Amino acid sequence: MSAGAVAERSGIAHARYVIGENPVTAFAFGLFVAIVFAAVLGPSLVPYDPLASNTSRALQAPSAQHWFGTDQLGRDLFSRVIVATRLDLTIAVASVILVFALGGLAGIAAGYYGGWIDKVIMRIADTIMAFPLFVLAMGIVAALGNSVTNIVIATAIVNFPLYARVARAEANIRREAGYVEAAKLSGNGDGRIVLMQILPNVFPILVVQMSLTMGYAILNAAGLSFIGLGVRPPMPEWGIMVAEGAAFMVSGEWWIAFFPGLALMIAVFCFNLLGDGLRDIFDPRRRT
Amino acid sequence: MLLLIFNRVLLAIPTLVGVVVVTFVLTRALPGDPAAYFAGPAATQQSIQEIRVKLGTDRPLIEQFGRYISDLARGELGNSLTTGQPVGKEIKARLPASAELTLIGLLFAVMIAVPMGILAATRPNSFIDHATRIVSTAGVSLPVFFTGLLLVYVFYYILGVAPSPVGRLDVFLSPPRHVTGFYLIDAALGRDREVFVSALKQLVLPALTLGIFALAPIARMTRASMLAVLSSDFVRTARASGLSPYKVVVTYAFRNAMLPVITTLGMVLSFLLGANVLVEKVFAWPGIGSFAVEALIASDFAPVQGFVLTMAVLYVLLNLSIDVLYGLIDPRIRINS
Numbered sequence: 001m002s003a004g005a006v007a008e009r010s011g012i013a014h015a016r017y018v019i020g021e022n023p024v025t026a027f028a029f030g031l032f033v034a035i036v037f038a039a040v041l042g043p044s045l046v047p048y049d050p051l052a053s054n055t056s057r058a059l060q061a062p063s064a065q066h067w068f069g070t071d072q073l074g075r076d077l078f079s080r081v082i083v084a085t086r087l088d089l090t091i092a093v094a095s096v097i098l099v100f101a102l103g104g105l106a107g108i109a110a111g112y113y114g115g116w117i118d119k120v121i122m123r124i125a126d127t128i129m130a131f132p133l134f135v136l137a138m139g140i141v142a143a144l145g146n147s148v149t150n151i152v153i154a155t156a157i158v159n160f161p162l163y164a165r166v167a168r169a170e171a172n173i174r175r176e177a178g179y180v181e182a183a184k185l186s187g188n189g190d191g192r193i194v195l196m197q198i199l200p201n202v203f204p205i206l207v208v209q210m211s212l213t214m215g216y217a218i219l220n221a222a223g224l225s226f227i228g229l230g231v232r233p234p235m236p237e238w239g240i241m242v243a244e245g246a247a248f249m250v251s252g253e254w255w256i257a258f259f260p261g262l263a264l265m266i267a268v269f270c271f272n273l274l275g276d277g278l279r280d281i282f283d284p285r286r287r288t
Numbered sequence: 289m290l291l292l293i294f295n296r297v298l299l300a301i302p303t304l305v306g307v308v309v310v311t312f313v314l315t316r317a318l319p320g321d322p323a324a325y326f327a328g329p330a331a332t333q334q335s336i337q338e339i340r341v342k343l344g345t346d347r348p349l350i351e352q353f354g355r356y357i358s359d360l361a362r363g364e365l366g367n368s369l370t371t372g373q374p375v376g377k378e379i380k381a382r383l384p385a386s387a388e389l390t391l392i393g394l395l396f397a398v399m400i401a402v403p404m405g406i407l408a409a410t411r412p413n414s415f416i417d418h419a420t421r422i423v424s425t426a427g428v429s430l431p432v433f434f435t436g437l438l439l440v441y442v443f444y445y446i447l448g449v450a451p452s453p454v455g456r457l458d459v460f461l462s463p464p465r466h467v468t469g470f471y472l473i474d475a476a477l478g479r480d481r482e483v484f485v486s487a488l489k490q491l492v493l494p495a496l497t498l499g500i501f502a503l504a505p506i507a508r509m510t511r512a513s514m515l516a517v518l519s520s521d522f523v524r525t526a527r528a529s530g531l532s533p534y535k536v537v538v539t540y541a542f543r544n545a546m547l548p549v550i551t552t553l554g555m556v557l558s559f560l561l562g563a564n565v566l567v568e569k570v571f572a573w574p575g576i577g578s579f580a581v582e583a584l585i586a587s588d589f590a591p592v593q594g595f596v597l598t599m600a601v602l603y604v605l606l607n608l609s610i611d612v613l614y615g616l617i618d619p620r621i622r623i624n625s
C-alpha cells in the first residue's frame with residue numbers, strides 16, 4: 001500500500017470520526033444532501049407548475065392539497081419553494097466559485113511574490129472591507145445593472161478580501177517551505193511552483209472557506225432580491241417570494257412569506273453547520 | 289495617547305480616499321450611459337447629448353473626478369433625477385432615523401449578548417451554554433427581513449400589541465420639534481409623553497429585529513473570549529487568593545475579555561449597517577436605507593451613490609472610534625505606542 005493511500009484512508013477515517021463524534025455535522029450533511037436533491041430533481045418532481053396561476057384558488061392556507069398554501073395569484077407555494085432551490089443555490093455556488101478563483105489566486109500571488117503585487121492586492125481588499133458589505137453589493141448591482149449575473153459578481157466581490165487574506169497568509173508560510181525550495185532548485189518557474197506546489201496545499205483551506213461563506217452568499221443574494229434587485233417576478237426565488245409575501249403578513253396570510261423564508265433559513269443554517277464541521281476536519285486547532 | 293489617536297486618524301485617510309474613488313468608479317467609469325437612460329427610449333441623439341452635457345458625463349473622466357471631489361468638499365452629493373431634490377439634504381434629514389434604529393438595535397444586542405456569553409462561559413455545558421450555542425448559530429442563519437416579518441406577524445397580527453409596522457410615529461401624531469433628529473430624545477426634551485411612547489412603540493420591533501441579528505456574533509465572541517480568560521493564570525491566582533467568584537469574573541476576567549469583543553464590534557457594525565437597509569424596507573422606516581432602495585428601483589444613481597458613500601464614511605469613522613476606544617481601555621497599547 002502506498003503512502004498516499006494510507007494518508008487518504010486516514011483522512012476519510014478522520015472525517016468519519018468527526019461526523020460520528022459530532023451528530024450536528026452529520027445532520028447538516030443530511031440536510032445538504034436534501035437541498036442538493038431539491039435543486040437537481042426538484043423541478044421535475046413538484047406537483048404543480050410553479051408559474052401557473054389560478055385565481056380561483058388564491059390565498060389558500062396550507063392544506064393536504066397545497067402543502068404550503070397558495071399565493072395571491074393561486075400559485076402553489078410548495079412547488080415554488082422547491083423549484084427556487086436551484087436558482088438560489090446556483091447564485092451562491094457561482095459567486096463562491098468566482099471568488100474562490102479570483103480571491104484565491106490573487107491571495108496566493110500576493111503571499112508568494114510579496115512586494116508591489118502584495119501591496120496592490122491587499123490595498124484592494126482593504127478598500128472593499130472599508131464598506132459595509134451589503135451596502136457595497138447594492139452599489140455594485142446598481143452600477144453594473146440589475147441582473148442575476150451581477151448579483152453573482154457583487155456577492156463575489158464583497159467576499160474577495162476574506163479569500164485573498166486567507167490564501168495570502170497560507171501561501172506566505174509555504175513560500176519558504178522545503179518542498180518549494182526543492183522545486184525551485186530543480187528548475188521550476190514561479191508560475192509552475194504556484195500552480196503545482198502552493199495551490200494544492202492551500203486548496204483544502206480555501207474549500208473550508210467556501211463552505212463557511214456559502215451561507216453568507218445565499219443570505220446576501222436573497223437580501224438583494226428582497227429589495228428588488230436581480231431576480232424578477234414571476235421567477236421563483238426565496239428572497240423575492242418573501243418580499244411578495246411581506247404585504248400579506250399584516251393581514252394574516254403568513255404562509256406566503258413564511259415558507260420561502262424558512263427554506264432560506266434552513267439552507268443558510270445547513271451551510272454554516274457544514275462549514276464548521278469541515279473546518280473541524282481540516283483544521284482542528286480553530287475549533288470553537 | 290493623543291499621538292496614538294492622531295496616528296490612527298492618519299491611517300483612516302487613505303481608506304477614505306479609497307472609498308471615494310470606489311464610489312466614483314461605481315457610477316461614472318462603468319459601462320452604461322445614464323444620459324441615454326434618462327432621455328428615455330424615444331430620445332434623439334441630440335437630446336441625449338444635451339443631458340450628457342447637463343450631467344457632465346461628456347467631460348474626460350479625470351475632470352469629472354475633480355468636479356466630484358470639489359462637490360463632495362462642499363457637501364454636495366448631486367440631485368436626485370426623479371425628485372430633483374439635492375441628495376445631501378435628503379440624506380441629512382433621514383440619517384437620524386437610521387442612526388436611532390441602528391444604535392438602539394446594537395444596544396439591545398449588547399445588553400442581551402454580553403451577559404449571555406459570560407453566563408455560558410462560567411457554566412460550561414449548562415443549559416445557558418447550550419442555549420447560547422444554539423442562538424449564536426441560528427442567529428447568523430436568520431435572514432433579517434424574515435425575522436422582521438415574523439415579529440410583525442406575531443406581535444401585530446396575532447397579539448395586537450405592536451402598532452402597524454409603518455414609519456417612526458403613529459400617523460395622527462406630528463414629529464417632535466427637531467433638536468437631534470432622534471425622536472426618543474427630542475420627545476423627551478419636549479416633555480411630550482404621547483409622542484415619546486408612540487415613537488418607542490414603533491421602534492421596538494425593528495430594533496428587536498436588528499438586535500437579534502447582531503446578538504449572535506457578540507454572544508459567540510464573548511463566550512469564547514471569557515473562556516480563554518477564565519483559564520488564564522491570573523484568574524487562577526485571583527481565585528487562589530480567595531477573591532469572591534463575583535469579583536474574579538466581573539473585575540478580573542470580564543474587563544480583559546471585553547477587548548476581543550470590542551474588536552468584533554467592527555465586523556458586527558458592517559453587518560448591522562447592511563441589515564439596516566432590509567429592516568427599513570420591512571418596517572417602511574423613513575431612513576437612508578429605504579431612500580436608497582426606492583432610488584435603486586428607479587435606477588436613480590445619485591441617491592444610491594450618496595447612500596453608499598455616506599454608509600462607508602460612517603463605517604470608517606465608527607471603526608476609527610472603536611480603535612481609539614480600544615486604546616483607551618487597553619493600557620498596553622498606550623504604553624507600546
